[in-house]
Amino acid sequence: MSKLDQYIEAATRQSTRQSYRGAIEHFEVEWQGVLPATADSVARYLAEYAGTLAISTLRQRLAALAKWHTEQGFPDPTKAPIVCQALRGIRALHPAQEKQAKPLLLAELESVVASLDSAIAAARSAADRGAELRNLRDKSLLLLGFWRGFRSDELSRIRIEDVQAKAGEGISCYLGSTKGDRQNLGTTFKAPALSRLCPVDAYLDWIASAQMDSGPVYRRVDRWGHVGESELHIDSIAPLLRTILGNGGLSSAGLYSGHSLRRGFANWAAGNGWDVKSLMEYVGWRDMKSALRYVDAAAPFMKDRIERTLSISSAAQ
Structure with missing residues (x-):
């Protein structure tokens, strides 16, 4: 070529x-x-x-x-x-309503992460390095994917040399191109360190345990604990996510897709008072239509907008 x-x-x-x-x-x-x-x-x-x-x-x-x-x-x-x-x-x-990924709720995320923590502890007790590393990887992928609203392809393309993470402070991930970055100018995504369900600690634990200092962040781990050289394929992220959620006790794991983390975060943010503009800026959406596709109609900011309109109409009568 x-x-x-x-x-x-x-x-x-x-x-x-x-x-x-x-x-x-x-x-x-x-x-x-x-x-x-x-x-x-x-x-x-x-x-x-x-x-x-x-x-x-x-x-x-x-x-x-x-x-x-x-x-x-x-x-x-x-x-x-x-x-x-x-x-x-x-x-x-043949009109059809657009199918949307099932959002991963915060309570579900917390439950699955608790299950992963138990699996990590059990693997360490049994000296099962393969299981330990896979669960550490899965925990990091889940938490970083949720709190940053990453798509499957973005998770597969994150490289260690493009990540800056410091315990107790935060993490930043640089991607040279994203779906919304048509000019390939590159985007840096940041997330803070949290008191629980922390994406920073999960990332640092995975990287340190896997003894990696460059290359793709998320890779295949075999049964003996050997970490692969190449990134997880984009088409493997959604099946892996469903496996993680199923193993974590979610009965409807088959309904989730690679967009479930992104949609789950969007719904959590909207439900906790984030306005549309702030949500768009954080996740990286270029237009409001894209953002609203990910947020359930019951989200508070939609209710507030309707209520304000009703109040104005009532006052004018």
């Missing part, structure tokens, strides 16, 4: 490249479509999967097809009127 190709590839997030490759493979292999595609074939492809795939998934498939044609120098068939009309019709005939 040339240097130019490397830079061009780096302009697109790895998760996006993976999803686009999967979309092209689905079009060619599963549906047996031919590339370059015609507008008619793309419209028929949409119609074929309109009843089984979500609108958001169909749009992602169109984006992948559009990118493939543009990169190969072919006209983009996804912008043709027949494709746009087909998508509008599918949206009208």
Whole structure:
């Protein structure tokens, strides 16, 4: 791969490249479509999967097809009127409420962390280094992911050399790119040290016990306690989270996803008086619509806003 190709590839997030490759493979292999595609074939492809795939998934498939044609120098068939009309019709005939991740509540977080602490103590008593390290890693991933509202891909990409942590003070994590950072300017995320459920102590315990000083923060640990060199794959974060929560006693662990930590923090913050602007700045959302998708409608700041509107209307009558 040339240097130019490397830079061009780096302009697109790895998760996006993976999803686009999967979309092209689905079009060619599963549906047996031919590339370059015609507008008619793309419209028929949409119609074929309109009843089984979500609108958001169909749009992602169109984006992948559009990118493939543009990169190969072919006209983009996804912008043709027949494709746009087909998508509008599918949206009208197959309306669907957007699915959201189940938020991890603070009480649930506390319960699971207590279970992890017990597992760590038991592993140390049994001299089971593999179990000890895995539980320390899981505790750190859970607490840092919750208190910073990190996405799965962000957790997988955090590197030790980009983290500054000091017990009793706080932790800062630098990420060169995030979903909201379209210009790849880099963002530093900070979290304070806490009296309990502390992400700083959990991180320091994991790093020290694993004897790591560089490279990815969250890695695979085998049964003998050997720590891998590469980061946990982005697609493994959600299954790992469900395993952690299930082992921690949550009966509905299968309902959680990689966004559950982010949504859980957003709901906790909103329920404890954070206004939307403060929440957006802390988590890193660029627009209010993104923030409100993560917060339950019952959150106090929504209630307060409605109540203020009612008060103004009542006074005007």
